[in-house]
Amino acid sequence: MTPDRAAGLAETARALAEGEVSSRELVERTLARIEGSRGTLNAFRIVRAEAALAEADAADRELAAGARRPLLGVPVAVKDDMDVAGEPTAFGCAGAHPPVAEDGEAVRRLRAAGAVIVGKTNTCELGQWPFTEGPAFGATRNPWHPGHTPGGSSGGSAAAVAAGLVPAALGSDGAGSVRIPAAWTHLVGVKPQRGRVSTWPRGEAFHGITVNGTLARTVADAALLLDAASGNHPHDPHRPPAVDARAAAGRDPGRLRVALALKPPFTAVPARLSPAVRARVVALAERLAALGHTVEEADPPYGQIGLAFVPRATAGIAEYVAEAPFPALLDRRTRDAARLGRLLGGAPLRAARRAEAVLHRRIGRFFTSYDVVLAPTTATPPPRIGAMAALGGFATDRAMIAACPYAWPWNVLGWPGVNVPAGFTADGLPVGAQLLGPAHGEPLLLSLAAQLEADLRWHEHWPAPIAADSPAP
Numbered sequence: 001m002t003p004d005r006a007a008g009l010a011e012t013a014r015a016l017a018e019g020e021v022s023s024r025e026l027v028e029r030t031l032a033r034i035e036g037s038r039g040t041l042n043a044f045r046i047v048r049a050e051a052a053l054a055e056a057d058a059a060d061r062e063l064a065a066g067a068r069r070p071l072l073g074v075p076v077a078v079k080d081d082m083d084v085a086g087e088p089t090a091f092g093c094a095g096a097h098p099p100v101a102e103d104g105e106a107v108r109r110l111r112a113a114g115a116v117i118v119g120k121t122n123t124c125e126l127g128q129w130p131f132t133e134g135p136a137f138g139a140t141r142n143p144w145h146p147g148h149t150p151g152g153s154s155g156g157s158a159a160a161v162a163a164g165l166v167p168a169a170l171g172s173d174g175a176g177s178v179r180i181p182a183a184w185t186h187l188v189g190v191k192p193q194r195g196r197v198s199t200w201p202r203g204e205a206f207h208g209i210t211v212n213g214t215l216a217r218t219v220a221d222a223a224l225l226l227d228a229a230s231g232n233h234p235h236d237p238h239r240p241p242a243v244d245a246r247a248a249a250g251r252d253p254g255r256l257r258v259a260l261a262l263k264p265p266f267t268a269v270p271a272r273l274s275p276a277v278r279a280r281v282v283a284l285a286e287r288l289a290a291l292g293h294t295v296e297e298a299d300p301p302y303g304q305i306g307l308a309f310v311p312r313a314t315a316g317i318a319e320y321v322a323e324a325p326f327p328a329l330l331d332r333r334t335r336d337a338a339r340l341g342r343l344l345g346g347a348p349l350r351a352a353r354r355a356e357a358v359l360h361r362r363i364g365r366f367f368t369s370y371d372v373v374l375a376p377t378t379a380t381p382p383p384r385i386g387a388m389a390a391l392g393g394f395a396t397d398r399a400m401i402a403a404c405p406y407a408w409p410w411n412v413l414g415w416p417g418v419n420v421p422a423g424f425t426a427d428g429l430p431v432g433a434q435l436l437g438p439a440h441g442e443p444l445l446l447s448l449a450a451q452l453e454a455d456l457r458w459h460e461h462w463p464a465p466i467a468a469d470s471p472a473p
Contacts, residue, residue, distance in 0.1 A: 176407025
């Protein structure tokens with residue numbers, strides 16, 4: 001382990017368990033890295049320095065007494081839409097938000113596994129956009145190219161992991177918000193089955209389209225964090241059967257039928273796959289074929305799936321806006337989306353929820369012919385900082401759909417998807433591809449992702465360190 005970059009999650013847990021390093025030493029290094037990156041990457045909204053050091057000392061006492069838990073003493077981060085007791089949950093919004101009294105269920109489970117929560121990472125306002133910028137905290141930047149966004153809405157978590165500030169982090173994914181920043185920062189990003197990782201105190205975040213997921217440099221680390229965070233609050237409405245993600249990441253996936261889906265699902269505005277992204281995804285398909293899988297071009301029968309997405313997304317925004325302590329400080333685009341959500345929150349929302357069962361049957365039949373879908377995670381490489389932040393509502397929607405038309409259907413379905421790094425453009429910008437599966441399909445997706453990782457060794461590539469005195473874009 002080197003002071004300037006975090007080792008992987010599993011390696012850190014092993015070193016702690018074997019007494020090679022103390023939790024306090026690791027947390028001190030982590031806090032120093034975070035502080036040194038604040039003027040450049042700006043990945044964290046809240047840093048829990050004093051509390052994290054106290055938690056590290058408690059972990060060291062446990063370790064010395066012989067206690068062993070999966071993440072005992074390991075520093076990790078969570079996105080600022082998750083409740084951490086004693087800290088505010090601003091979810092990208094401006095204003096001095098009050099601290100919450102209790103951990104959310106996912107954070108509670110991380111603590112039960114022994115993790116030290118060093119801070120809460122930046123996210124755009126209410127997680128709506130594929131960039132992590134806003135007046136509440138400024139712009140979070142991409143460690144590979146600081147002039148570009150790391151994506152969103154889990155951009156702070158992605159930037160923190162990609163830069164090596166922490167070994168892994170939780171994010172949330174309502175329309176690709178784990179997978180998109182993972183693609184644009186060269187990470188593994190797991191969007192699990194709905195209910196796999198609890199979103200409590202909201203049983204259904206954004207009417208079921210948003211789930212909590214993991215970001216890490218390797219499949220094994222993403223799986224380890226997923227296992228630690230998985231599980232349900234007694235009142236969760238979705239309770240999928242348990243899986244052993246870490247074991248799955250160590251298994252051979254067998255020979256699979258892979259559908260290469262390059263056509264974007266239908267949207268009301270045009271979306272075109274960038275040739276640079278297409279080339280990297282096709283190259284990944286060729287690697288899968290070389291590994292013995294059957295790969296052929298085929299697109300899932302999405303139909304008008306967007307009609308089942310918009311009411312759920314906007315009605316969810318309306319609910320958050322109704323609870324916002326400082327509504328006058330919200331972005332105009334947020335207030336406009338909330339107005340639409342109030343209009344769609346009755347019969348259209350009920351129809352959108354009913355449509356899910358039809359979509360499950362129709363798209364589920366696709367998986368009688370194929371085991372996995374391979375699709376671009378985004379249509380473009382990461383945009384420059386500020387490219388979308390100052391646009392109006394309709395212009396933002398157009399730009400967002402043009403850049404990111406591929407990820408959101410799996411949020412409607414509630415099924416799992418895993419972003420894997422697909423390489424870099426000629427300009428050195430990271431892009432990704434997503435492995436998509438049917439209900440409860442995380443084990444197969446993780447096995448296949450791990451096979452690709454062993455072949456491509458993407459985790460061996462790091463962004464160049466950004467000097468602390470580098471001017472912010």
